[in-house]
Amino acid sequence: MAASTGRTVGSILLKCGTRCGSLNKTSYNFTRQVLSRQLCVSSALHRKNLAAAGPEKFSEEFIKKQVEEYNIGKRHLANIMGEDPETFTQQDIDRSIAYLFPSGLFDKRARPLMKHPDEIFPKQQAVQWGADGRPFHFLFYTGKQSYYSLMHDTVAKVLAAEKQQVLLLSEGPVPQDTKPISLVGSRWLLKEELEELLVETISDHDYARFIQLMERLLSLPNCLSEKDFVQRYRKQLEIQSSKQQVAPLQYDENGVAYSTADGRRKTATCTVLLRDCGSGSISINGRDYLHYFPVLQDREQLMFPFHFLDMLGRFDGQCTVGGGGRSSQAGALRLAISRAMLSFLSEGQVESMRQAGLLTPDPRVKERKKPGQEGARRKFTWKKR
Amino acid sequence: MAASITGLLKPWTPRLFLVRWSRYNPYYLEPEPRKELYNMPETELTTEQKEERELKAVRPIKATTNSTTSSVFNDPVLSKFVNMMMRDGEKILARGILTQTLESLKRKQVEKYHKAPQGKKAEIECNPYAIFHQALENCMPVIGLASIQKGGARPPDRQPKAIPSHEVDDHRVSGQQEQTHPHV
Numbered sequence: 001m002a003a004s005t006g007r008t009v010g011s012i013l014l015k016c017g018t019r020c021g022s023l024n025k026t027s028y029n030f031t032r033q034v035l036s037r038q039l040c041v042s043s044a045l046h047r048k049n050l051a052a053a054g055p056e057k058f059s060e061e062f063i064k065k066q067v068e069e070y071n072i073g074k075r076h077l078a079n080i081m082g083e084d085p086e087t088f089t090q091q092d093i094d095r096s097i098a099y100l101f102p103s104g105l106f107d108k109r110a111r112p113l114m115k116h117p118d119e120i121f122p123k124q125q126a127v128q129w130g131a132d133g134r135p136f137h138f139l140f141y142t143g144k145q146s147y148y149s150l151m152h153d154t155v156a157k158v159l160a161a162e163k164q165q166v167l168l169l170s171e172g173p174v175p176q177d178t179k180p181i182s183l184v185g186s187r188w189l190l191k192e193e194l195e196e197l198l199v200e201t202i203s204d205h206d207y208a209r210f211i212q213l214m215e216r217l218l219s220l221p222n223c224l225s226e227k228d229f230v231q232r233y234r235k236q237l238e239i240q241s242s243k244q245q246v247a248p249l250q251y252d253e254n255g256v257a258y259s260t261a262d263g264r265r266k267t268a269t270c271t272v273l274l275r276d277c278g279s280g281s282i283s284i285n286g287r288d289y290l291h292y293f294p295v296l297q298d299r300e301q302l303m304f305p306f307h308f309l310d311m312l313g314r315f316d317g318q319c320t321v322g323g324g325g326r327s328s329q330a331g332a333l334r335l336a337i338s339r340a341m342l343s344f345l346s347e348g349q350v351e352s353m354r355q356a357g358l359l360t361p362d363p364r365v366k367e368r369k370k371p372g373q374e375g376a377r378r379k380f381t382w383k384k385r
Numbered sequence: 386m387a388a389s390i391t392g393l394l395k396p397w398t399p400r401l402f403l404v405r406w407s408r409y410n411p412y413y414l415e416p417e418p419r420k421e422l423y424n425m426p427e428t429e430l431t432t433e434q435k436e437e438r439e440l441k442a443v444r445p446i447k448a449t450t451n452s453t454t455s456s457v458f459n460d461p462v463l464s465k466f467v468n469m470m471m472r473d474g475e476k477i478l479a480r481g482i483l484t485q486t487l488e489s490l491k492r493k494q495v496e497k498y499h500k501a502p503q504g505k506k507a508e509i510e511c512n513p514y515a516i517f518h519q520a521l522e523n524c525m526p527v528i529g530l531a532s533i534q535k536g537g538a539r540p541p542d543r544q545p546k547a548i549p550s551h552e553v554d555d556h557r558v559s560g561q562q563e564q565t566h567p568h569v
Binding site: 182184239301308331358360361 | 440447456
């Protein structure tokens with residue numbers, strides 16, 4: 001009863017809450033706290049960019065209380081599961097919740113979860129106006145104050161850089177150098193990421209204008225001083241070679257180093273065992289590679305990784321392959337051999353292998369036939385009448 | 386925190402199906418199978434090559450095709466020629482024909498070489514690959530066509546523009562092009 005009246009009171013307050021601002025906050029928060037004092041929070045709060053929906057719906061005390069409850073709940077959960085509360089990580093929490101509340105729901109967002117409140121309650125804008133109702137920021141009435149203030153600052157920098165350029169040119173012609181700020185290892189923030197940064201929704205047009213303005217700033221010669229400013233809106237791309245999983249080298253009873261790997265291409269699958277013997281003989285499905293691949297192109301593909309690294313006679317290979325045709329089996333073997341060789345190589349060689357295209361699994365498969373056409377691309381004969 | 390592009394590494398189908406699309410996300414770069422380029426020390430690289438290297442370090446790379454290797458005998462022009470000769474997907478036959486052609490070229494040239502007098506021996510080209518490339522150069526058109534976009538209801542003018550023959554593709558040149566120096 002109390003809860004239902006609380007909810008109705010809360011709903012009335014919700015409607016006038018956004019307009020009255022801080023006045024009804026305390027009663028509003030009380031009803032919110034009564035409703036949402038739970039360990040697990042529902043997925044209704046996973047909507048996109050809730051932050052920019054308006055000024056804070058959850059006050060600071062509320063968030064703090066949620067964090068405390070989360071921490072206490074984490075310790076309780078650790079005790080329930082019989083583990084040490086001090087070293088209970090988020091992964092352990094996820095595992096325990098999945099164990100205690102098994103759910104067969106297909107939508108992952110509908111399943112019970114327990115995460116830190118910072119991940120559930122998104123960042124919000126603080127109240128933008130003072131007690132007298134007057135907004136703090138001079139661009140508040142534009143509606144997107146953070147975005148427009150960012151544009152305002154950037155334009156100020158552009159104008160300052162242009163002025164400086166004019167001054168330098170008046171002193172004498174300066175030789176044009178290459179771009180002062182290097183852009184190679186990074187990319188511009190995506191629209192979603194920028195929205196997250198500004199805690200505001202912006203349109204595609206706004207985003208395009210922002211990128212245009214930043215490019216203009218970068219095109220000016222004396223923009224080195226704004227490097228930090230620009231780097232804030234660029235995200236570093238991770239080095240691709242760090243993603244390669246290199247298995248450690250194994251040794252058999254004679255002390256010979258060996259490694260195994262798998263490879264796939266279209267429907268062909270294969271496994272390869274490379275031994276650091278020094279013989280250079282390769283056997284496929286028990287037969288010599290010369291008998292198994294009578295075509296030169298397939299043997300070239302087999303030898304490609306060895307030739308690329310100048311290790312032609314060094315390894316002894318035992319391969320098993322099945323499925324696909326001759327060409328896809330050769331491709332699968334090439335990938336498996338390259339992967340098996342990774343354990344024997346240095347980082348620079350791994351990177352050169354990757355750039356040569358040896359470590360990427362080929363995603364090309366047979367394209368499906370479409371209805372209304374004879375094949376994947378071929379259309380039926382066109383008849384005029 | 387580095388940006389992760391795990392979503393781009395899966396086989397990709399475009400949202401809007403274009404006529405020419407590939408299973409690779411357009412983010413992927415072309416592979417470079419020649420091994421000499423990877424042994425070059427840092428000092429010999431130009432700025433463009435250095436930038437290209439930095440770019441390659443952060444972008445995923447496509448897999449090399451079945452017909453490409455790092456061998457010295459691998460020639461992209463010849464592979465293209467073999468593909469164009471190929472019918473019904475019979476690559477073995479097409480490649481066999483090309484290899485036989487090159488062999489017969491060599492035999493004929495060596496015969497000529499042995500029959501030639503001492504002074505003329507140096508002029509006879511015995512390398513079949515060099516002969517092939519020279520023949521291709523000789524067949525290339527000197528002038529290509531570029532269509533010029535002009536405003537108005539008239540159909541677009543097609544003016545012959547002088548383009549250096551090594552810049553002309555094997556298919557028709559279309560769209561706007563800058564005026565390059567005439568090569569006759």
